[in-house]
Amino acid sequence: MTPLARKQRPLSEDFPRLIDGGNALDVRELERLRARARRFAEEHVSPRAMEIDRRTDEDPSWFDWDLVRAGAEHGMLSFLIPKPAGGGGGLSTEAAVVMEELCAACPGIALIFGAHALGISPLLLGGPSQWDGVLSELVCSERTTRPLLMACAITEPEAGTDVEDPDLLARARITSHARRVPGGFRLSGAKRFISNGSVARWITLLMPTDPRDPAHTWTCFLVDASSEGFSVNRVEHKMGQRAAHAAELALDEVFVPDERVVSREGDGAAATMIVLACSRPPVGAIATGIARGAYERLLVWLEEDRAAKGLLERQHVQLVLASMEEEIHLARQAYMDAATELDYRALGGAMRHPAVRALGHVPAGIRKRRSVRGLLASDRMRDTTISILHRTTSESAVTRSVALSSMAKARGGDVAMRVTGAALEIVGLRGVRIRAELEKLWRDAKLCQIYEGTNQLNRLEVYRGLCRRETIACLPPLLAHRSAVPPPDAGVGGSREKILAGENGGPR
Numbered sequence: 378m379t380p381l382a383r384k385q386r387p388l389s390e391d392f393p394r395l396i397d398g399g400n401a402l403d404v405r406e407l408e409r410l411r412a413r414a415r416r417f418a419e420e421h422v423s424p425r426a427m428e429i430d431r432r433t434d435e436d437p438s439w440f441d442w443d444l445v446r447a448g449a450e451h452g453m454l455s456f457l458i459p460k461p462a463g464g465g466g467g468l469s470t471e472a473a474v475v476m477e478e479l480c481a482a483c484p485g486i487a488l489i490f491g492a493h494a495l496g497i498s499p500l501l502l503g504g505p506s507q508w509d510g511v512l513s514e515l516v517c518s519e520r521t522t523r524p525l526l527m528a529c530a531i532t533e534p535e536a537g538t539d540v541e542d543p544d545l546l547a548r549a550r551i552t553s554h555a556r557r558v559p560g561g562f563r564l565s566g567a568k569r570f571i572s573n574g575s576v577a578r579w580i581t582l583l584m585p586t587d588p589r590d591p592a593h594t595w596t597c598f599l600v601d602a603s604s605e606g607f608s609v610n611r612v613e614h615k616m617g618q619r620a621a622h623a624a625e626l627a628l629d630e631v632f633v634p635d636e637r638v639v640s641r642e643g644d645g646a647a648a649t650m651i652v653l654a655c656s657r658p659p660v661g662a663i664a665t666g667i668a669r670g671a672y673e674r675l676l677v678w679l680e681e682d683r684a685a686k687g688l689l690e691r692q693h694v695q696l697v698l699a700s701m702e703e704e705i706h707l708a709r710q711a712y713m714d715a716a717t718e719l720d721y722r723a724l725g726g727a728m729r730h731p732a733v734r735a736l737g738h739v740p741a742g743i744r745k746r747r748s749v750r751g752l753l754a755s756d757r758m759r760d761t762t763i764s765i766l767h768r769t770t771s772e773s774a775v776t777r778s779v780a781l782s783s784m785a786k787a788r789g790g791d792v793a794m795r796v797t798g799a800a801l802e803i804v805g806l807r808g809v810r811i812r813a814e815l816e817k818l819w820r821d822a823k824l825c826q827i828y829e830g831t832n833q834l835n836r837l838e839v840y841r842g843l844c845r846r847e848t849i850a851c852l853p854p855l856l857a858h859r860s861a862v863p864p865p866d867a868g869v870g871g872s873r874e875k876i877l878a879g880e881n882g883g884p885r
């Protein structure tokens with residue numbers, strides 16, 4: 378694809394709220410991350426985009442590990458991993474900024490890194506107990522010639538939309554089942570359309586421990602793809618974003634030990650909501666990047682290609698370009714608004730909690746000692762992590778954040794379709810090469826309206842969270858009687874209701 382032509386404005390210019398809002402976001406660090414993503418996009422992604430799209434059309438199972446290695450060299454696999462585990466410590470804002478850059482070059486290649494980030498996100502809910510296991514393994518692998526990828530598997534053959542909403546989950550046609558056995562669980566069933574599913578080493582996977590009551594027993598497991606009983610049924614032949622595989626996975630009595638249950642048994646519905654709230658702003662950014670990629674390619678073509686001579690003088694074309702600029706700007710504001718809301722008002726507070734930060738200062742060598750590891754992986758520690766989550770946010774704050782994330786995702790997907798379609802209409806039959814590039818971006822854009830919940834489901838979340846101001850149960854329940862972190866009024870006994878009502882340290 379043609380190189381990205383236009384110079385980007387500083388982030389602080391596009392998002393004055395980042396510097397004026399008095400929040401702790403380090404804009405310079407974000408700017409450096411974006412520059413790194415852009416360098417990777419220009420040097421490795423853009424030049425390969427069209428060729429990989431063609432190759433994966435011929436053979437959907439073809440996969441470019443060289444690109445993964447190049448991405449790893451630019452830190453694209455670890456920026457979301459907490460700093461104590463050796464990563465960049467980013468959250469939704471960082472993921473979104475990276476995704477826009479990569480997607481302006483090639484959304485399919487970007488999805489490899491986006492699906493990896495999606496796979497990591499449930500582990501963030503596991504708190505410090507996850508730092509010294511798979512997360513630090515992922516960071517170490519980034520410095521080798523065999524970087525490890527992750528995936529997140531929620532969708533089943535008979536349940537897509539239904540497993541992405543806690544209310545629908547109760548009625549979903551789920552066929553998978555995690556059966557309790559001594560020392561862990563045995564997982565059986567199938568997962569469908571899993572991005573990176575065929576190439577990931579580790580998969581965060583959601584299943585009920587009682588299929589008759591999925592809503593209350595939906596649980597997140599960390600599955601090793603090299604386990605006995607794990608297999609890849611097929612890799613889909615995709616219409617767009619082809620560079621990233623979408624795979625159907627089969628699990629036949631795959632053993633997962635207790636310590637690889639992420640958070641706690643039964644916390645999966647909340648984990649799903651939190652994961653989707655984290656990943657929908659980046660999907661809005663994916664869509665914004667696609668729209669930007671189409672717009673920038675169109676501008677270069679209009680300004681430089683002889684076949685486009687005279688088009689820029691037409692008022693109709695000027696109006697279309699102005700409306701593209703407008704749509705892209707608003708889509709970017711929407712995803713950034715949703716991401717910063719999530720990172721600074723809804724969920725990020727738990728990562729910045731003094732107890733979590735203090736643990737982060739404990740050298741990894743000490744944290745990895747058997748006794749300390751046992752403590753970190755204990756039920757008590759898992760309860761404590763959830764307790765911290767409740768103390769740093771509230772269900773109403775997370776519900777609002779989910780709604781804003783859904784808005785950014787749905788709006789972004791529609792903008793990407795409109796902008797790529799309008800760009801194709803302006804080019805018409807005039808330029809063969811740019812037409813092929815825009816046609817690819819149009820196919821790539823369609824997926825943004827489908828994954829991370831279809832736009833219809835996302836708009837229903839907007840209705841519930843913003844129009845009706847409902848509060849959705851999207852935090853794992855607080856087990857106050859087992860919690861090690863005393864609520865602020867521990868002396869008189871802080872209640873779950875009070876905490877949920879925001880009285881005991883609501884959003885900060």
Ligand SMILES: Cc1cc2nc3c(=O)[nH]c(=O)nc-3n(C[C@H](O)[C@H](O)[C@H](O)COP(=O)(O)OP(=O)(O)OC[C@H]3O[C@@H](n4cnc5c(N)ncnc54)[C@H](O)[C@@H]3O)c2cc1C
Nearest residue numbers: 529530531532536537538570571572623828829830831833
């Ligand atoms: C290429 C690709 C990659 C993907 N990657 C992943 C991944 O990495 N991990 C993962 O877990 N999943 C992944 N998915 C799955 C994706 O999230 C689902 O496809 C999506 O949630 C929709 O589910 P479905 O396909 O079963 O459609 P369905 O749920 O069958 O929906 C079909 C239609 O009905 C509408 N609909 C359904 N229920 C309702 C309702 N209650 N109210 C209103 N409208 C409704 C939907 O909006 C849609 O238009 C991927 C999908 C694709 C295509």
